Amino acid sequence: MFLSKRARLISPSATLAIAARAKAMKAEGIDVIGF
Numbered sequence: 756m757f758l759s760k761r762a763r764l765i766s767p768s769a770t771l772a773i774a775a776r777a778k779a780m781k782a783e784g785i786d787v788i789g790f
Contacts, residue, residue, distance in 0.1 A: 777787045 777789065780787050
């Protein structure tokens with residue numbers, strides 16, 4: 756898949772990054788509180 760230069764410059768969503776980290780922590784058995 757080809758992405759334009761502008762599309763590649765977009766930073767990932769902070770919300771998605773936090774959700775991914777929370778999912779990883781849950782997988783490790785760490786209790787995670789969600790709202």
